[in-house]
Amino acid sequence: MIKLNAVDQKYGGTQILWDLNLSIKKGSRTCIMGRNGVGKTTLLKVIMGMLPISSGSLTINDLSMEKSTVELRPEIGVGYVPQGRHIFPQLTVEENLKISLNCKRQKSKTIPEYIYELFPVLKEMLHRRGGDLSGGQQQQLAIARALVLNPSILILDEPNEGIQPNIVQLIRDVLLKLNKEHGMTIVLVEQKLPFARAVGEEFVLMEKGQVISTGPMTQLTDELVGKYLAV
């Protein structure tokens, strides 16, 4: 369970998140939506401990996280796939994956086989440099790298940005499988409505740094879409 209560966040003097309240259930698939610049990425970075909060509280699995840094997230089972992927271009696919194994939580020092079952292309390209992969392959690598630590919560920031349709489908299927078969909590920022509807079972709508509506995806009405998502 991830819980934010009355969270404010500022970049220098500019306040981005305002009195933000949010509760994400264990085992759910939650899609955070809203127009460009409303604070979706900032919210994920706050959850990840990459940005400090000015006031309010953040708990993950009932642990108080306001003061804890990003390094603690893998230790408590939170995986993150950042916007833009951020893989290491000079390292091979295998080296990119093995970097996660340095985390203390990880007792085994081998890459779990199920990762290659989810993303077979990575096994074929194990010794290729990350920077030489296509955008879609890099995105698979970014997700796989987060999965190496067997997280119980996986947080993804626009995993489909600039990705071709067949890889978008693969990512959709992988996220559904991780949730349904591994019980993983999935939290994603997604702009594209069809993908959000296919993967999310809960929606969170943001506007001007606040959560203004939440509920089951089936209740994301055309009126809400028109008001808060349509450009």
Ligand SMILES: Nc1ncnc2c1ncn2[C@@H]1O[C@H](COP(=O)(O)OP(=O)(O)OP(=O)(O)O)[C@@H](O)[C@H]1O
């Ligand atoms: N490092 C920063 N310093 C100052 N302001 C920032 C910084 N990063 C983001 N912002 C501002 O914070 C606001 C929210 O940005 P954020 O990236 O969280 O929005 P978003 O909803 O994820 O947008 P998008 O859909 O375009 O990715 C924007 O006005 C942005 O310009």
